[in-house]
Amino acid sequence: MQSTLFRRVTAALTLLLVSGVSVASDWTERSNVNLRPGVTDISQDVFGLHVAILWVVSVIGLAVFGLIMYSAVAHRRSKRPQAATFHEHVGVEIAWTVIPFIILIFMAVPATRVLIAMDDSAESELTVKVTGYRWNWSYEYLTYQDDNDVGVFFFSNLKTPAEQYHTPVLKNGLFPYGTAADRFGVEPEEKDHNYMLAVDKPLILPAGVKVRFLVTADDVIHSFFMPDFAIKKDAIPGFVNEAWTVVPEDATGIYYGQCAELCGKNHAFMPIEVHVVAKEEFDTWIAEEKEKAASGPDLTPFANLEAAMALGKEKYNAACVLCHGAEGQGGIGLPFAGTELMNDSARIQENIDVLIKGRNAMPSFAAQLTPRDIAAVITYQRNAFGNETGDLIQPADVAK
Amino acid sequence: MTAVAAHHDHHDDHHHAPHGLKRWLFSTNHKDIGTLYLWFSFAMFMVGGFMALVIRAELMYPGMQVVDPEFFNQMTTVHGLIMVFGAVMPATVGLANWMIPLMIGAPDMALPRMNNWSFWILPFAFTILIGAVLMSAFGDGNPSAPNFGWTFYAPLSTKYGPASTDLFILSVHMMGISSIMGAINVIVTVLNMRAPGMTMMKMPLFVWTWLITAFLLVAVMPVLAGAVTMMLTDRHFGTSFFDAAGGGDPVLFQHIFWFFGHPEVYIMILPSFGIVSAIIPTFARKHLFGYASMVYATASIALLSFVVWAHHMFTVGMPLAGTLFFMYMTMLISVPTGVKVFNWVATMWRGSLTFELPMKWALAFVVLFTCGGLSGLMLALTPVDFQYHDTYFVVAHFHYVLVSGAIFSIFAAAYYWLPKWSGVMPNTFLGELHFWNSLLSVNLLFFPMHFVGLAGMPRRYADYALQFADYNWWISVGAFWFGISQLLFVAVCVLCAMKKGKKAEAAPWEGAEGLEWTVPSPAPFHTFDTPPVIK
């Protein structure tokens, strides 16, 4: 136990050293001390305001601390046995009320200007509806230029595999993620550079186009936070909020964001990944996606159990792992390892129904997973974690 | 009042104080109740601190090592609730109980029996809350303890709240009733029990700030009670105040909560302003600069605190006009706050300064509280607040004003008045160690939070991206250092309680003025049975 803990600590320390140099540059070129300037005009205005106010408070702060230090040294008793007796001075009292007030007005003016600019979401060319769920995001492209029914919709889940964050140091401790025993003492996997940030299917946006986000939520309040665009908008169930951005044409690339309003257990596990691509590239992509959406679900049968298992594992790790655990050990959701439902081939239909319709705290996955995904996940559940039913479920079984 | 009447004839007499458990259970004596409050709040500070260390242990490295994210959320929630309602508020109520009658020349608080109740509700309230955590900790997380943050936003706390939310609601109701009773007692005492000649504008500033705090408490604690009552009916009686499905609005919850919540932060800091305004003149051997403007600044802060609440919710999507209003008001509130800081500096200016322990803590307060106030000013600028909001930058801000602000001032008060309470001087060696360790560790703990916050790390995260790792490690080191340093204060207090140490005179600090220093140390069980004469 001791030595494992020690090894873990040293490993993590090494990782820290590495992360300090190489990883910091991954989330765009940025400082990890100061606010990030971001890439849009608005975010740079915001950064400008931040620098200005930081100067203002630093100067005021240093002036005050300087006076205190000076007084503490120069007015100590050994130097001044007798204290002065003044305890009022109308002049200075007025001065230190009025001067800060004027400084504040000087700060309020540019802040108001930026705020008004941020408020103007008119003339957008692309509208994306962003919905927060416990615990992932979905994106729906509503309108793009003249097309007012794009209808492209998908979910976006954390890609970091559980093996990378599930690293308990206590065997039967205070609730290590899922259960500790199965991962305790296992060498932690090296963490990806974009650990806790990358997703399975990112949001794709065109550069140089004004994009309007309609932000809402399915269950509790989430918050759509994209620091590089200076956007943070709460996603509130039952209500829509607006935000917008234009990423300049020369700023294509990958941007990350996170959920910024406590939404329950896996609040830290629902990042946002945005790929900003050139407009032409976006046009091709959206056309393809649209076609896919129009042609209905892909019902191509799996060639064999292995093919289904591979897709199933991927989908399981994206959609199910947070509640049911990487080893099917359960958590918020029920366990799968060795359970009756998973091992009784007569109950396959029930298994399918639960995924499609939901049951109690388990939500319906009909919108999030395609029939093919669902077939794969169920196949995986019934043939992993020590379950060995050999059941191969085909997309057609699910789609009916 | 009966207590005062019955004991009218024995002055400063220790030996007639009741003994044993009964003395504490049925006490109506303001000093005993003050002592109870102070010990209780210190115990809560340690419990809440332990929870903070669980949080920091988890966050030391990226990855989930120590606890489950669900339990992590329970820790952040209960840590916040305990520190706000269990540590800071009862500590200041304890100080009020001990010091206000002594400072205004009153024999006791005006409503001594209510005083007893308002204290004894608290242990039950916190037993309920901590009980929920223990059930969760020893029941493998089932049932879950409150896990929705100390701000308990709906619908996370209503439709999606764990079963223990009802315990939480009960507990908050009890804390609320306790605070309201305590506040009423302070107001009645200050308005009616002043010794002849103690006019309002002669009262020590601590009494003034507490009087204003008490009015804030009476005004907003009932609003908090209303909010949790609505939660309860939403959860069990089919109403939908905060549920969109029934025509309610989750944002309404935030408006009600912060209508309470912003004045609440001033409830926690105004008594500190009073403490520091007592200590700095003592050790500068000079009168407080701008007494009258201090009183007005406090009053205007209190009034303004009712019209800034929405600065906590700039991201919910308010109309532009509303956002601008709350931005301007928030910027405005920093003006009277600034006035206070300038007054303290001017009080020191050309004084004859010495740096005994209370003064050290008070100066640390002024500097570090100012840091927190300045980051508050940054947060007030709405466009930038969109970047700061709900990141560690906000966590840094409010810990600077609450830990190195409110709590440091409470330490200052303890070192300043412990001679009066216990009759012995606090141990200087331990006290110095406590001060310097706390001062250094608190900055290691909270300053780097500004950095990770600006870099974009959201708060209430159980795990984080790798680029936040370095600073989080330092923050955790600072946290453990700070936590362990507080054990020194336990030692200081225990030594004083055991009367081990240099005997304190009636007025142990040579520059101190005020009625509390005219009675012997330790202050006898009954004081000012005959009102003092005020020049």
Next chain:
Amino acid sequence: MSELNDLEQRNNRVLRKLVIGSVLMFGFAFAMVPLYDVLCDITGLNGKTSDTAASGEVQMDEDRLVTVQFVTTSSGGMVWDFTPQVRSVKVHPGEITQVNFQVKNPADHTIIGQAIPSVSPGLAAPHLLKTQCFCFDNQTLLAGGEADMPMIFYLDPALPKHINTITLSYAMFDVTERVTGNKDKLAAR
């Protein structure tokens, strides 16, 4: 003694005032609910539209064309398929327009739904007036049932000039338990 009784009386007087004050503030918390609604109605805070029918008699402003987008969400475990028939319309302020929304209940039991409207930008909310809407009442669909639900609206010509796109969003909630009082499906977390 009389001096003491006098003090006691004065204390009780202040005590009484403060107790009344705190009870009033408790009431104020509840008063914030209607106050907030009034504020929402006036300012469009949070994008709520009125939940009662408007009269529909206004002048049409032919010079102006505003895009109204429709967005639908099935919220919090609601299983209905819920879609607008058209994704957006262009209307003149004052022009009365009907839009239908389609719902389908794929579940094997009856579900009662309630649609909650929300408008963005919020400032436009008080200017989007509905003479008829399925959101005024809750809707019941039998297992497998389908329906076309009408919504008739017009824009108030006083709509601020800078607004040229309005999004009207409906979130459909499953209110079966709320309406029938059947609680056993309530999710624990």
